Amino acid sequence: MNKISPEKIVGQFAIYGEYIDSSSFGSGHINDTFQSRWNQAGAILRYVHQKINQHVFVQPDKVMENILRVTTHIAEQNRSLGLPDWSRRSLVVVPAKDGKPWVRDAEGGWWRTYLFVENSHTKNMPSSPQEARFLGASIGLFQKQLSNLPQPRLHDTIPNFHNMEIRYRRFYEVLKEDICGRVKDAGGEIDFVRNNEERGAVLIRAMQEGRIPERICHNDTKMNNILIDDKDSTALCVIDLDTVMPGTSLFDVGDLIRTVTTSAAEDETELSRVEFDTVFFEALLDGYLSEALNFLTPEETTLIAEAGRNITHIMALRFLTDYLEGDKYYRISRPAHNLERCRNQIALIKSMDSKFETAVEIVKQLTNEPFSKLG
Numbered sequence: 340m341n342k343i344s345p346e347k348i349v350g351q352f353a354i355y356g357e358y359i360d361s362s363s364f365g366s367g368h369i370n371d372t373f374q375s376r377w378n379q380a381g382a383i384l385r386y387v388h389q390k391i392n393q394h395v396f397v398q399p400d401k402v403m404e405n406i407l408r409v410t411t412h413i414a415e416q417n418r419s420l421g422l423p424d425w426s427r428r429s430l431v432v433v434p435a436k437d438g439k440p441w442v443r444d445a446e447g448g449w450w451r452t453y454l455f456v457e458n459s460h461t462k463n464m465p466s467s468p469q470e471a472r473f474l475g476a477s478i479g480l481f482q483k484q485l486s487n488l489p490q491p492r493l494h495d496t497i498p499n500f501h502n503m504e505i506r507y508r509r510f511y512e513v514l515k516e517d518i519c520g521r522v523k524d525a526g527g528e529i530d531f532v533r534n535n536e537e538r539g540a541v542l543i544r545a546m547q548e549g550r551i552p553e554r555i556c557h558n559d560t561k562m563n564n565i566l567i568d569d570k571d572s573t574a575l576c577v578i579d580l581d582t583v584m585p586g587t588s589l590f591d592v593g594d595l596i597r598t599v600t601t602s603a604a605e606d607e608t609e610l611s612r613v614e615f616d617t618v619f620f621e622a623l624l625d626g627y628l629s630e631a632l633n634f635l636t637p638e639e640t641t642l643i644a645e646a647g648r649n650i651t652h653i654m655a656l657r658f659l660t661d662y663l664e665g666d667k668y669y670r671i672s673r674p675a676h677n678l679e680r681c682r683n684q685i686a687l688i689k690s691m692d693s694k695f696e697t698a699v700e701i702v703k704q705l706t707n708e709p710f711s712k713l714g
Contacts, residue, residue, distance in 0.1 A: 348388060349375045351442040352452045353434050356380070361388075374455060385455035386433060390448050391441075396581055399449035401494035403440045406451075406580045407432050408493065409555070413484045413576075427456050427568075429576050459575055461563040464599075470562075471599050471619045472626035477565045477574040478557065478595060479630030482588050485555040486634045493555060496584050500558060503540045503653060507532075510660045519665045521678075528681050532656050535688075539652045541645055546587050550638050556591045558582035561598055588639060589646040592627060596647030597654065599623050601687055606680050613683055615690040620647075621701045628705050640706045644698040648691050655684035 345361040356379035364374040364387060371390040376383055391399040410429045417425035433452040435442045442450045465471040499505045514522060514529065522529065532539070545551045557564070559582050566575040600620045603613040624643065632640070661668045662677035669677055691698070 345373055345375065345388070348442060348444060348450050349386070349452070351435055352386075352388075353436050354386060354452070356384070359383070385457070387453045387455050388450060389453075390444075390450050391581070393449065396496055398494070398496070399441065402496050402581050403432075403449075403451060405493045405496060405583055406430075407440045408488070409485060409580060409583055412488050413481075416484055424575075426454070427459070427566075427575050430454075430456075430578060430580065456566055456575060458569040459566040460569055461566060463563050465562055465619070465623075468618055468622035471622040473574065474560075474562050474565065474599065475595060475623040475626030475628075476630050477577065477626075478560050478591055479627040480574070481557060481577045482554065482591065483630050483634055485583075488555060493584050496582060497558075500582070500584075501543065501586060501590050501650075501653060503543050503649075503656075506653060506656050506660070507536055507539070510656055510663075513660050513663045517663065519663065521663050524675075525659060525662065525678055525681075528655075528659050528678065528685060531685050532652075532659060535652065538645075539649065539656070542587060542589055542593070542642065542649050545638070545642065551587055551589065551642065552636065552639075553585050554588045555583060556586040556588055558584065558586065558590060558594075560591045560594045588631065588635065589642055590650065592624075592643055593646030593648075593650030595623055595627065596620060597651045597684075597687070600647065601690075603683070603687075605683060606676060607683055608679050610682065610686040613686040613690060615687060615694050615698075617694055617697050617701065620698060621705075624702060624705055632706060640702065643702045643706075644695065647698070648688055648695075651684050651688050651691065655681050655688065658684065 346358065349358060349361065354375075354377055356377040359376040359378055361373050361375040364372050371392075373388055375386050375388060377386070391402060393399060396402050410432055413429040414425060414431070417428045422428060431454040432440050433454060434440055440451060442452075444450060462470070465474055510532065542551075546553060557577060557580070559579055564577055564579045566578055567573070568575050600616045600623065601613055602616070607613060628635075628640075658669065658677045658681040662675070662681065666677055669680070671677060673679075
């Protein structure tokens, strides 16, 4: 915690009762997190406290403004619908004693506090088509709940996060500099991303040209960002909201497809195991579209199958760029780790390519929309 006492942090938030203790919490790699316990008139309540990583999120105040608007909007919808346990169906930001949604520590760090959602858990990955459908429906609902968020526009917490044109620009800069002398070891991967640059820009250009609308998306749609009720295994709420910002709904859909439709780990080196699973693909989209179809445009649904390849392509390019630049962004456990990750993602793209017509037909059946054939 950078020598910052938890007691000094929690005491600055508007929490009533008697402080008991605190302990580390969670397994996230971005933000430092701990939980605290409080005696409130004989009831023991818990809170979650996080230090925002300023290396990743350089404007923590903008991050918190986004989170407060999003969580408040979802909570108001849940209340108006009369949903039971509405306070567990969206994260609740606890303000500081001065009313702000954050606290600054003596070293300039930024901290936030949430109510602890009791009797809930997370899972790391869907282990069945049914769980894939559950995940898809959870993200579809999240997008639907935010589809009517009023202006002003949310802040870009990480500008150009999925802008493939800018990612390619950086790639070519790193390629030219070759500061680590690694270009010679990545010839095949470099050729692949060069040869597929045009299709890599499909989503960002569709947004720039106004063919698909800007929406609010989560940008990190993995299974362990869904809180699940211990009692009935239903979805409670989406968490890890730092990257919630404007984009296209297809960014989230694409990342769901990338992570859910293969059982191989992201750094699996036996590439024959990296296989696009159309059964999981169909289940995932069946769940997603059950919530999202009524607000998506025909052009968005036309691009769903392409979205999986596109986000996988972005990740391949990011891993390759980081490898060539000397592994500055992603943590590695071996010298060629990022290159292996890049190869893994390219293998997944190729598997998606081989089954692309099947994927398009699945989406067509689920949406009953006419589809143009994509390359």
